[in-house]
Amino acid sequence: MTVVTKIKLQEPVLLDPDRLVELCVEMGQEQAEALIYLSLDHMKNGLAAIDEALEVQDFQRIYDEAELLCDMALTAGMASFARVSNDVAHCANVGRIVPLCATINRLRRLGEKSINSAWDLGEMMR
Secondary structure, X not given: OOOOOOOOOOOOOOEOHHHHHHHHHXXXXXXXXXXXXXXXXXXXXXXXXXXXXXXXXXXXXXXXXXXXXXXXXXXXXXXXXHHHHHHHHHHHHHOOHHHHHHHHHHHHHHHHHHHHHHHHHHHHHO
């Protein structure tokens, strides 16, 4: 009898509270929230753009989008999302489809959690 092990794919979301406080001090709470929400919207669009580029195996576009996502995530204090975005950019730059797909799937899972966590944090700040 064969035993099948199911792996739970979970990764903690790392939000950098120091970066969020820094944004609030530099910009004021309202502008910091607006910047974070704008970043979240761009991140959702960037994930969709990566999916579109993956369908046609446009590695350069995947690389470019992942680099933008990394920058936006760092700005918004989403350390783990930034790290995985950087991993996607690296895989796209190498041009190997299997590790790229695996890393993009990881980015999707983490992206959904990161975006939801940031929205929840924003609601708590109000």
